[in-house]
Amino acid sequence: MLPEPSRRAGPRPGPKRRLGREKIVQAAVGLGIEQVSIGAVAAALGAAPASLYRYIDGLDDLVAAAVETVFAATPLPSPDRGRRAYLEEEAATRLHLLTRYAGLVPESSAGLAGVAGRRFEQLVQGLAGLGFPVEEAVPAADAVVDLVHDGAAQIARLRDPGDPSRPSPSVAAALEHYSPGVRAAVERIIDAPGEHLARKLGLVLDGIATRRTAPSP
Secondary structure, X not given: OOOOOOOOOOOOOOOOOOOOHHHHHHHHHHHOHHHOOHHHHHHHHOOOHHHHHHOOOOHHHHHHXXXXXXXHOOOOOOHHHOHHHHHHHHHHXXXXXXXXXXXXXXXXXXXXXXXXXXXXXXXXXXXXXXOOOHHHHHHXXXXXXXXXXHHHHHHHHHEEOOEEEEEOHHHHHXXXXXXXXXXXXXXXXXXXXXXXXXXXXXXXXXXXXXXXXXXXX
């Protein structure tokens, strides 16, 4: 069972301050999850870092709450349009979140795992409602989620942070070892990584559809 992020009903006892858990979490979201630190959030709120601990347990708690806020603002798509559209829309939503909030990519902490696990559960239940047995819905959802997370991580590595018009040094070095045809194809991926990811997703969804319609052995 995945661990749950810590929750608080309210601030700890003490004199009233102008801070609050919701205000702190919103400040973390505004900063960008990948840039969150207790000090940065405190500075954004004009508060002392120690004062935040009356409302949060620490950085993991704050990041998990920020991630949960982001996910809550972007609910799962409606399954009414069918299985493929349901997974395509969730993939597009996740890619948007992962490219906007780079801090969503790692899910190693207990809090992030809990938030990600709840959304994954909802995604699986949506597929189950569309006729997937749970034992098939889990790998189908996992394949799509893994593909999008891996694609977002790759997109982040394609361009030189100092000059986004150029490939990153590692990608530029790799291009030197490709044959002309392969190099041209890879350069097209660098120019339009979202389209490349959509094609890969199409292959995965085609495979899922084929598996669902193939006769049982």
